[in-house]
Amino acid sequence: MSDLTKLTIAAARDGLAKGDFSSRELTAAHITAMTASKPLNAYITETPEQAVDAATASDARRAKGEAGKLEGIPLAIKDLFCTKGVLTTAASHILDGFTPHYESTVTANLWGAGAVMLGKVNLDEFAMGSSNETSYYGNVVNPWRRDGDESALVPGGSSGGSASAVASFSAMGATGTDTGGSIRQPASFTGIVGMKPTYGRCSRWGVVAFASSLDQPGPMARTVRDIAIMLESMAGFDAKDSTSVNMPVPNFENALTGDIKGLRIGIPKEYRIDGLSDEIDALWQKGIDWLKDAGAEIVDISLPHTKYALPAYYIIAPAEASSNLARYDGVRFGLRVEGKDLNDMYASTRAEGFGDEVKRRLLIGTYALSAGYYDAYYLKAQKVRARIAEDFRQAYLNVDAILTPTAPSAAFGFGEKGDDPLEMYLNDVFTVPASLAGLPGISVPAGLSKEGLPLGLQLLGKPFDEETVFRVAGVLEEAAGFTAKPTDWWRG
Amino acid sequence: MSLDKATVAKVANLARIKIEEKDLEPMAAELNNILGWVEQLGEVDTDNVEPMTSVAEMRLRWRADEVTDGGYVEDVVANAPGGEDGYFAVPKVIE
Numbered sequence A: 001m002s003d004l005t006k007l008t009i010a011a012a013r014d015g016l017a018k019g020d021f022s023s024r025e026l027t028a029a030h031i032t033a034m035t036a037s038k039p040l041n042a043y044i045t046e047t048p049e050q051a052v053d054a055a056t057a058s059d060a061r062r063a064k065g066e067a068g069k070l071e072g073i074p075l076a077i078k079d080l081f082c083t084k085g086v087l088t089t090a091a092s093h094i095l096d097g098f099t100p101h102y103e104s105t106v107t108a109n110l111w112g113a114g115a116v117m118l119g120k121v122n123l124d125e126f127a128m129g130s131s132n133e134t135s136y137y138g139n140v141v142n143p144w145r146r147d148g149d150e151s152a153l154v155p156g157g158s159s160g161g162s163a164s165a166v167a168s169f170s171a172m173g174a175t176g177t178d179t180g181g182s183i184r185q186p187a188s189f190t191g192i193v194g195m196k197p198t199y200g201r202c203s204r205w206g207v208v209a210f211a212s213s214l215d216q217p218g219p220m221a222r223t224v225r226d227i228a229i230m231l232e233s234m235a236g237f238d239a240k241d242s243t244s245v246n247m248p249v250p251n252f253e254n255a256l257t258g259d260i261k262g263l264r265i266g267i268p269k270e271y272r273i274d275g276l277s278d279e280i281d282a283l284w285q286k287g288i289d290w291l292k293d294a295g296a297e298i299v300d301i302s303l304p305h306t307k308y309a310l311p312a313y314y315i316i317a318p319a320e321a322s323s324n325l326a327r328y329d330g331v332r333f334g335l336r337v338e339g340k341d342l343n344d345m346y347a348s349t350r351a352e353g354f355g356d357e358v359k360r361r362l363l364i365g366t367y368a369l370s371a372g373y374y375d376a377y378y379l380k381a382q383k384v385r386a387r388i389a390e391d392f393r394q395a396y397l398n399v400d401a402i403l404t405p406t407a408p409s410a411a412f413g414f415g416e417k418g419d420d421p422l423e424m425y426l427n428d429v430f431t432v433p434a435s436l437a438g439l440p441g442i443s444v445p446a447g448l449s450k451e452g453l454p455l456g457l458q459l460l461g462k463p464f465d466e467e468t469v470f471r472v473a474g475v476l477e478e479a480a481g482f483t484a485k486p487t488d489w490w491r492g
Numbered sequence B: 001m002s003l004d005k006a007t008v009a010k011v012a013n014l015a016r017i018k019i020e021e022k023d024l025e026p027m028a029a030e031l032n033n034i035l036g037w038v039e040q041l042g043e044v045d046t047d048n049v050e051p052m053t054s055v056a057e058m059r060l061r062w063r064a065d066e067v068t069d070g071g072y073v074e075d076v077v078a079n080a081p082g083g084e085d086g087y088f089a090v091p092k093v094i095e
Helices: A008-020 A021-036 A050-064 A103-113 A160-167 A182-188 A224-234 A278-293 A305-329 A340-355 A356-369 A377-395 A420-426 A431-439 A466-481 B005-014 B020-042 B073-077
Strands: A043-046 A074-078 A116-121 A171-180 A193-196 A215-220 A264-268 A295-303 A402-404 A441-448 A455-459
Touching: A008 A021, A008 A224, A021 A043, A021 A074, A021 A116, A043 A160, A074 A160, A103 A171, A103 A224, A116 A160, A160 A182, A171 A193, A171 A224, A171 A377, A171 A441, A171 B020, A182 A193, A182 A224, A182 A377, A182 A441, A182 A455, A193 A224, A193 A466, A215 A224, A224 A441, A264 A278, A278 A295, A278 A402, A278 A441, A278 A466, A295 A466, A305 A356, A305 A377, A305 A420, A305 A431, A305 B020, A340 A420, A356 A377, A356 B020, A377 A431, A377 B020, A402 A466, A420 A431, A420 B020, A455 A466, B005 B020
Parallel strands: A074 A116, A074 A171, A264 A295, A264 A402
Antiparallel strands: A043 A116, A171 A215, A193 A215, A193 A441, A402 A455, A441 A455
């Protein structure tokens, strides 16, 4: 049998339906790949026995004619989603031993559709990072390397384990979460597809909270079609999430018509930032040409407040995090470090349990919300955010979707952006504005850098118009014809 | 606005994160670096702009005020360090 791990979700679905192979076989092939991928450190917790049991149950359902939309498909789950009976860490020391007694809505939806969990994948601690260098469980390694160079590269972040697992063929797809670019940027760094849906499309219930007005779960996989298949099962109204939106979930796969004639695609001039590398600029131009050749109309647009998105984000996200992460107090779950009194126990637990980047953001957030500074920082940032959202509203009066690069560079090496947090934050310069505005966005692999590393292009859509995003992304993917794969050096 | 050592200590106390005396100065420098960069938000005209409080244009849903969940103490306390007999446990707070 050919290597089942190289199949797309769509092809595996068809093969399973035809009886070419069973979920047990498909799952076993992925467990072997997962075990062989240890040098990448993509997984925090592997659950091979449960995966085999789930695959066996899936095959039984199929035999009874009860196959769901993701029946028998093995997936990796970002370790930010609570999974009943399986360690859930958020890649933080402070959640030591935390084993939820409940299942997140998104993962429950996936299991309801028949999917199989392979394990829980690594991430930046509490999803705070753009390189997966802040995990308590160690760095995740990108399966891609520069041509002729064996040095390890970051997979991006925060969904770095998800990206590395999918790009190294140890999972057919993975869940991610995106607060400021945490699905799209690692997808770009690893040559896969990743989508942040519209805020409110996927339930946040049971997802460890970082910044609640920005967090949004989404799918990561190797093709646009696979993303459409996954999102349809992940999305849906959930009464347990107060910002879940009660709208029907379309059949996203049907949106992949291949026809974008007459669609208007906006090109925002403010994304042509100072110092944008020539190759990113050239790739962006290629993307423009591909869409134009497919019959789309290219429209120059302006999003004037773009440059203020990052600083606004780095007030809003830490402020919300400082409130959300107050729950880690050594009392209800996870780590406890004893102290001389209650306050000392709190402060000692949090000092030992949180890593440096998390502490930095909690202090910024606490300061931004503290008496006397709330108006100057938090309120100001929320007003700037309103102006950024208004920029997009105006633009969408005239265009159907927006095309930009996903990230300002290809994957970089470990420690290359370590000294100055601001340099790291710039990774999200193209992804954060849509996060602040709550818009859907997808990263599609579009080419290789001169060093042989994948580069992505980003498409943004109108709120709850993922279908147009998919429609354009399908055409972009087809035109780019990205078929490069990393060599599987990690198999030794 | 620039943070000094004393302010960092105060904020760390508010955030309930213990920071060693020797680490206060470097932390102040790091935070000032970030806050200095954020200052550029001051350039944006936000007069008569309402702060954004909801991403999707929606009202928070209402529901009847009734008990819809609960009755599983064991599950709630299962992950608590030092908890016992269905209770969370904290260090003694009253002498």
